[in-house]
Amino acid sequence: MSLLSVDLYQSATDPEKFLALPTGVNPAELMGPMTFDRDYAQVKRYQEAFEFDTTETYAGVNAAKIAADILTVKWAMYRREG
Template structure:
């Protein structure tokens, strides 16, 4: 799979929860993540323009699922596990 440029946001209320969006997307325009979990109602930018490789292994996350979610619903929520 090709690299994806994504912006990563961290929940302001739970630092282990993250939101991934296509680079340049505005999280304030989304309602979906908050529907599933109120911890995504307030997010702060964590990384901008991150070159995400869905075939790579990232600590405690399912990279393939994140990529699939971004491609289908235009956002992905996940929890970073230790």
């Protein structure tokens, strides 16, 4: 089992878009997400210190991609589907 502690943020302009960051990272200090998608310019905290299990299946999201993004670029943008 591989757990990542992440803070989840929801886009203020599109409630289906989320941003996952390592716990404690301030989203206001990141330019990357909003560079790719303006919907991430304003986010609100959705869940703090979520224990994200990279081996679990989460409905409507690609857990493996989220984990890979967090481990490589330190943030992951995703859209909750279905």
